[in-house]
Amino acid sequence: MSTAVEIADARANKFGHQLYAGRARAIVERSLLALRSSTWVPIATGFVEPVLYLLAFGYGMGELIGNVDFGGKTIDYTVFIAPGLLATSAMNGAIYDSTWNVFFKLNESKLYQGMLATPLGPLDVALGEITWALLRGLSYAMAFMAITAPLGLVPGVAAILAIPAAVFIAFGFASFGMAITSYFKTYQQMGMINIVLLPMFLFSGSLYPISVYPDWLEFLIKLMPSWHGIELVRDIWFSAFDNGTLIHVSYFCVMIVTGLYFTTRRLRNLFMR
């Protein structure tokens, strides 16, 4: 059985040992413990929202709209919006944990301060919290899939790959969300996140193709992570891959790395300077 000192000494010469103790899982364990005693209402809300959109738009509006052209094929409107809403569901899950929950632990409960007084490094905290956020994204994506499959909205078995894709984009959102949150000091600033998020999801092509926009707006929407996320999941859903798919993947790779970098840096400056 190793002592705390032996465990820390074993990493003393490793690259980046000041930033990462190789124990992000301890942070995930902490979240699991906290989950047992937490209230289920906010967790359920994040999942129910996209399902409500599916019902209202797919089965409500969808009756009026009928079919949509996508990638040269004509598909049912409800089938068209399902992957977009799956992506939204996963993003919602990731954002909830990486913004408001992180803000509370950073500023109210001073939890990260306590963690960083141990041999843990800021990258352990960042990776642990982000992993937890994308686990939530994963569970939302799976639940959404479990609802849409029996309704006949999933075109084929290959569409199951939309779940790992959803986790991947959740990683991007969680990483970036935590980075932004770590710079915010007040509730007013946090409120901005909500103001930005809702229109971003509504107008990023989850409910209709963005080709309906004028060119300048279409261009603007194509810069948004939500559009890349929705398109990535939709490409996989319908097995319609092209160069665009690769761009979507690269977009999230950059988002993940940038988010991790700034989160780690900020935690270090806040608690270890």
Place this chain on the structure above:
Amino acid sequence: MSESLISARGLTKKYGDFTAVNAIDFDVAKGESFGLLGPNGAGKSTTMRIIAATSQRTAGTISILGRDPEEHGPQIRAHLGVVPQQDNLDGELTVTENLFIYGRYFGLSKKFIRAKIEELLEFAQLEEKRNVKVDALSGGMKRRLTIARALVSEPDILMLDEPTTGLDPQARHILWDRLFRLKETGVTLVLTTHFMDEAEQLCDRLVVMDNGKIMAEGSPLELIKVYSTKEVLEVRFGSERNKEVAPILRGMCDRIEELPDRILMYVEDGEALLEEIIAKKLHPTTSLVRRSSLEDVFLRLTGRSLIE
């Protein structure tokens, strides 16, 4: 002095133009209970954070167990148990879960921690609260839990920042008793306080800090011996007459301090001096002879009271 666990030379910390810690030197020996005494803003907490490898110095050197915290932060933190000024317990978890997860942060095995938890619950007198969420604990219990949490990794050095601030007298005494037991087991304690009674109770040796500098160093008894007299006579004449009488009193002993409400007279024999004063028919409204304390040392060194 035996083996030095912590050694600082010219240690300095600046925040912009503000110098929080100004070129201080100190050593802490193994098994010693070392205190940083001073008013709020003296630089005690900053010094503690530098030792705890959670803040980086601006200049000077510091070595903790022979290592530089800038190079070996995680390795140094593995040796330390940290009790911060404000409790940062995990409010979403129970007492046991708090101890458990903190051990996991150090990478300790679940088996080891589970055994350790029983020992710590007993030490902190929290056995009956084991499954209670920490938000439901009293201030004293939270402090004891924070100390127990800091001990889960079996640290060589326990760092306590203002351990009893905000606690009622009974809770303070329970805490002091626990810390005293720890000291007996050989744990090195480093603590800050602005309570002189706490410093006298717990510290083998201490430094008096003010404005980021060390004003004096020694055991509580040594400090009192060097910077104060054996006894202090406190006399009150009422706020009006204090000013009138002070010049007369000044001639009667080596040193007096005029405080807003009373006059302190530093002498070897307080009772004898009081008789002299009464013989001069000065008649103080109240009088008290007491032993010199660290408060007097601080007053002598800085011209101010510790708690203002």
